[in-house]
Amino acid sequence: HAKEMGRGNFQFFTAALNQAVQRRLDVSQRLRQALAHDEFILHYQPQVKMESGIIFSAEALLRWQPPGTEPISCGDFIANAEESGLIVPIGEWVLRQACRQLKAWHAAGHPQLKMAVNLSPRQLEQANFCSLVGQILDEEGLPATALELEITESILMQRSEYNLAMLNQLSDMGIQLSVDDFGTGYSSLAYLQRFPVHSLKIDQSFVRDIGTDQNDTALVTAIIAMAASLQLEVIAEGVETLPQAEFLMAHGCAAAQGFYYSKAVRADAFSALFGDTFACTMQRPR
Numbered sequence: 001h002a003k004e005m006g007r008g009n010f011q012f013f014t015a016a017l018n019q020a021v022q023r024r025l026d027v028s029q030r031l032r033q034a035l036a037h038d039e040f041i042l043h044y045q046p047q048v049k050m051e052s053g054i055i056f057s058a059e060a061l062l063r064w065q066p067p068g069t070e071p072i073s074c075g076d077f078i079a080n081a082e083e084s085g086l087i088v089p090i091g092e093w094v095l096r097q098a099c100r101q102l103k104a105w106h107a108a109g110h111p112q113l114k115m116a117v118n119l120s121p122r123q124l125e126q127a128n129f130c131s132l133v134g135q136i137l138d139e140e141g142l143p144a145t146a147l148e149l150e151i152t153e154s155i156l157m158q159r160s161e162y163n164l165a166m167l168n169q170l171s172d173m174g175i176q177l178s179v180d181d182f183g184t185g186y187s188s189l190a191y192l193q194r195f196p197v198h199s200l201k202i203d204q205s206f207v208r209d210i211g212t213d214q215n216d217t218a219l220v221t222a223i224i225a226m227a228a229s230l231q232l233e234v235i236a237e238g239v240e241t242l243p244q245a246e247f248l249m250a251h252g253c254a255a256a257q258g259f260y261y262s263k264a265v266r267a268d269a270f271s272a273l274f275g276d277t278f279a280c281t282m283q284r285p286r
């Protein structure tokens, strides 16, 4: 009896597994078509100097917009793109599109604006990645210093000799490197000193609980202090409220991005943000 039940479970299990595999293949197939049919778009989220309200950079965030639908956030498909390797050609599209848009904003009177692009570990595995980036910058006529690549903590840990060489090459080109979701993985001070890192992005999970969770509050202040002592820039992700912005400023973090300032928006909507004043925190009663 137990044997039969076991077999039944096994059949159920394999059926579920086949379904999961099939679903993954379907998604990969659809992503492949999406790339061919130009169904990806980029949204841009402003990165703001909190005191002045100046938008100093934009983070390019990938969206998938099948015809006649609302844009789909990458949370729903990026893992699949990573597993299937499709993130490599998609990532190349993202880089080119983001650089093209940055060039347009430079030409439209914002020559100081920078662009931050998320980098998948899979892209860095491509031996020609650095020359590809150089080529895209050349094609779009952008200085390397205008581009920032957001890397994951995992890149600082895995295949470290190879990754170190790649990141050094990018850094030598003048490209800035920031560590995304900082604090969620394992990053030691040693890694930060060894790799050519320019800035840390404090993960939004810590920012969210500023003031309510003692541990998160302590972590945020520790990361800010650490960045300062290592002479790294620091930016807070996921700033949603004025008290969060105020806390960060009071503790020496000058830059932020998050819904309090703006969500990621289409390029035309981002252009309209340049006219806004984000320096809301300057008007607060002191």
Ligand code: C2E
Binding pocket: 045, 060, 061, 062, 073, 074, 075, 078, 087, 091, 094, 118, 119, 120, 150, 180, 181, 204, 237, 238, 239, 240, 257, 258, 259, 260, 263, 264
């Ligand atoms: P990330 O790079 O850490 O990007 C921040 C994510 O948080 C974005 O989600 C953004 O829309 C969201 N966000 C920004 N401000 C707030 C806020 O105040 N509150 C909350 N709750 N969320 C906020 P999104 O666009 O869904 O991207 C998710 C992740 O997908 C990104 O995390 C990044 O790791 C990855 N991703 C996005 N675009 C690309 C890409 O072009 N290439 C690669 N490899 N990964 C990408």
Ligand code: MG
Binding pocket: 059, 118, 150, 180
């Ligand atoms: Mg990012």
Ligand code: MG
Binding pocket: 180, 181, 201, 203, 204, 237
């Ligand atoms: Mg992040």
Ligand code: MG
Binding pocket: 181
């Ligand atoms: Mg994240």
